[in-house]
């Protein structure tokens with residue numbers, strides 16, 4: 001791995017064993033992209049890759065020089081208004097109203113390792129040799145304004161991170177109106193784009209579109225990364241499938257408004273961009289101030305979409321998730337939400353916990369309803385202390401100690417960013433919500449968004465949470481966020497600073513997380529937002545796991561978890577077995593199938609265990625034993641998608657241990673097929689030369705090559721529900737030696 005600079009050709013070459021990323025300082029002093037893709041051997045001069053020449057209507061930078069036109073070049077961080085008519089990566093407004101800039105290369109810095117981004121989540125290294133970094137400083141002389149393009153290349157991953165920092169050394173105040181984190185121009189447009197789109201309860205469906213001339217993209221203006229569009233976009237070749245072919249994945253380590261887009265221009269080049277959504281964003285920069293964008297992660301794979309996912313999984317599991325829980329096995333939990341909602345009694349909670357303990361559960365999570373005067377969703381949010389002593393006579397300490405006394409850990413739900421009007425907090429600080437004073441805020445779930453761009457608001461919430469968490473033995477926190485942001489206006493800010501509010505809000509969320517993590521490093525945080533509406537890499541830096549979706553129906557979950565796995569590792573996906581008929585879709589699925597899906601995630605339960613029939617309790621006990629036996633494999637193994645539930649009636653996936661000695665295969669059927677064909681599923685990731693024993697028939701030895709090329713035979717009679725609707729099975733494979 002290295003970052004090389006050639007003085008003579010003015011080129012930067014970032015490369016490791018797998019990828020190359022080549023930049024050049026262009027004739028106008030801006031930076032151009034010459035190549036991003038599979039590793040090529042280094043040489044001093046790749047300048048032939050900069051193509052130019054006379055074209056009608058082209059805009060040039062010098063008279064009589066018909067070679068270089070920004071419009072027809074691959075620009076690394078494109079500006080607006082000087083002849084590149086495609087989407088810019090940044091825009092800023094000067095005091096005279098001009099948006100024209102002229103940033104030119106002024107210096108660069110290459111260093112070992114990777115520096116932190118102050119106040120922002122980002123990938124990290126544990127030792128310097130893991131990455132090498134480059135900063136290219138571009139300066140607009142007229143404004144005395146610097147734009148620093150930051151890059152890091154990882155030694156062991158086909159991945160590059162990018163971010164941008166603007167810093168103002170000039171007298172004049174400028175207003176940043178758009179600061180994307182990355183923009184890459186590709187030489188052609190024979191690509192399809194892949195996005196993860198959806199809604200509440202059906203998050204992250206895989207959507208593939210063919211690129212055409214023009215702009216296509218996704219984003220969120222909801223104040224959070226959203227259930228509707230994940231901050232991720234890939235472009236792949238039309239022939240690329242799960243296992244082979246080129247794909248470039250772009251993922252943003254950010255939890256607020258975001259944009260991802262691909263633009264195919266007139267001569268068939270493709271510009272891919274990712275960053276903070278520019279709508280509503282304005283960041284004034286006075287002399288001496290700077291602005292740091294979130295970090296984008298760019299992954300190249302020639303092993304298809306699954307290859308790309310495995311890179312994201314390993315990177316995010318080991319170099320984004322941090323702290324005490326990063327490498328630890330996660331506790332199997334029981335959450336009371338679907339069992340009781342907010343109307344619980346302590347007696348009922350303890351009853352569920354006793355049964356949970358008996359079945360092998362390790363963590364009891366008390367969800368919404370324990371605080372303030374929370375009788376329903378119209379009241380209580382914002383008052384993070386127990387008021388209703390009828391519900392919890394001993395407060396949080398009392399219930400937590402009772403749960404601990406049973407030999408289980410105790411976890412607690414918060415929704416720190418929200419407030420109900422019927423709360424002590426709102427009564428004493430009605431101006432702490434987002435909304436201009438002359439307007440009425442729009443309710444959503446009867447709640448309002450606290451102005452987390454204000455440090456006094458964040459401090460106040462911190463103090464309340466700190467008090468609960470320091471007084472009671474709480475081992476886990478579920479941090480929920482149940483509405484999108486509207487009326488985004490901070491009453492504490494000047495008119496010219498209102499465009500900062502949404503980003504500062506997210507910085508406030510990150511800041512609160514960071515303080516709580518520092519204060520309680522052993523608490524396991526699970527992020528949640530009406531299920532998976534804020535499932536993004538930004539959150540993973542603080543919370544090692546996320547409640548994947550409020551939809552706990554096993555059949556819906558096959559799709560949700562399958563789509564989520566495009567970017568996010570299994571170790572981050574909260575997945576629970578719930579009751580039937582399912583509370584979201586009314587479907588009745590076998591107990592086994594519910595667990596067979598949830599097993600490929602951070603496993604838990606969300607139902608009234610005290611009402612289980614004896615036979616069900618027996619099933620649950622054995623599921624928990626199975627989950628405990630295999631959770632390390634599930635958490636750390638390589639994940640392979642085998643058969644897409646978006647394309648057919650079956651779904652299948654598997655996880656293989658790093659040493660390839662063990663594997664688990666999950667196979668799922670959506671509707672039963674009368675008199676259907678024989679079923680075989682081709683496995684992946686095994687060692688072809690090894691022999692494996694399958695738990696379904698230990699008398700036969702199967703070659704790894706055989707299982708991957710001929711396939712594993714699925715016998716309907718061995719499935720739960722015998723191959724009928726919603727049948728499934730998990731197979732365990734072990735290599736012979």
Ligand code: DGJ
Pocket residue numbers: 337367368413480482528529530531547549550
């Ligand atoms: C939404 C979450 O996704 C649920 O799991 C639950 O915690 C509720 N909020 C509680 O209000």
